[in-house]
Amino acid sequence: MSSLRILVGVKRVIDSAVKVRVNSAQTGVETANVKHSMNPFDEIAVEEALRLREKHGADTVKEIVVLSCGPAKAQETLRTALAMGADRSIHVKTDDALEPLSVAKLLTKVVGADKPDHVLLGKHAIVDDAHQTGQMLAGLLNWPQATFASKVDVNGRTLEVVREVDGGLETVSAALPAIVTTVMRLIEPRYASLPNIMKAKKKPLTTVTPADLGVEIRSRLQTLKVVEPPKRQGGKVLASVDELLDKLRNEAKVL
Template identity: 80%
Template sequence: MSSLRILVGVKRVVDSAVKVRVNKALTGVETTNVKHSMNPFDEIAVEEAVRLREKHGKLVSEIIAVSCGPTKATETLRTALAMGADRAIHVKTDSALEPLSVAKLLSKVAAEEKPDLVILGKQAIDDDANQTGQMLAGLLGWPQATFASKVTVDGGALEVVREVDGGLETVKAELPAVVTTDLRLNEPRYASLPNIMKAKKKPLKTVSPADLGVEVAPRLQTIKVTEPPKRQGGKIVESVDELLSKLRTEANVL
């Protein structure tokens, strides 16, 4: 393979350090005046793309960041550009997107950009759906390697160590392919001030779902969102017999 083009998906989510609260209408979480940032798993995806270029040099010809979301998603794209992406594509939509809609949008972008590798976070921390990468691979007809903890590219071949319930599994695939990243793949870098300034001048293209020929109307309706019940305070028991009694009569676990 003469060159490698990498497409990286990034999502704008409520910052992981924010204590999430349900809005007054009980239709979702409160997002007004709440700090947002790039989905942590997507930060890992961007970092891995940059590391592949640092390792392989000119073999990686271009890193393209893409985000589907509202106008402020451009801030997330600028962060990706500051981390090392070369240009960005913003699929602008003000409606909430379901994983299948995102996968369809990304498949259209991939068809136009013709990347050799697509890297996504394994899931977004706002919905924890863990579906987009797998759906994208299915739509493209490409092999997929999910939950990656190590990624190696050798010519036109991809080797991924992935985390499974029984331990680690190593899979190999031919490019083009889709990879989703897990937490232990890498530690994302902080963008330096010079790179943040350079990111402002890097190309950022905006398109709409209609431009890509994708219908993004939601298929699911959220009826109600509520906070989990508050935990009851613990009790101090005087003996093992008392503990067993409470487990039987109050907790109903014995």
């Protein structure tokens, strides 16, 4: 098996345990003084890269690089990935939240310069559930892709992936280089030990800007208003099937 370089994309998001609140201007959710952490699906992607190296050896997986796009605090997320065991990191510094296409274009430029053999991403970020970046990246690079991966392995220059699909599980193979997006059921991510957290502070972290990569960041979507979902109403006990059908037809308007 030839030596492989794996690039893993990670995103800093509001911690999944935090109760999200809409901000007072109703332009988005409140982020000030709110705990942030690595996107859970991206943690799975980092863990999978590390396990591939542990399974096949450092001679096979020669380097694991993590990348994040976002403000300066995104470096905290990169340091977490480095503490888990990644070798070096790249921070694409941006001021605003990026749409999936912008992230895919930035990743395309990094892939062109860094020449990874395999790109791992979480299937989506919990902030928007877009499910778009991995697929867009594969399209821009013209690389094969395997989305919703629940099991990943490498055999020579062939990637073997078990995917979660509507009907169950699907096993596919693809020639490297390729894109894989991971689901939560793939594996349990490890905790970074204190010694590794200290070592992570000395690992390489390169900062670049979209201008350095030759990418113009442009928003294509406009958020008009963000509101909390309506509170759930209490249930009702109905006396008959006819009453149920009447409510479905005349109140819910689903029949």
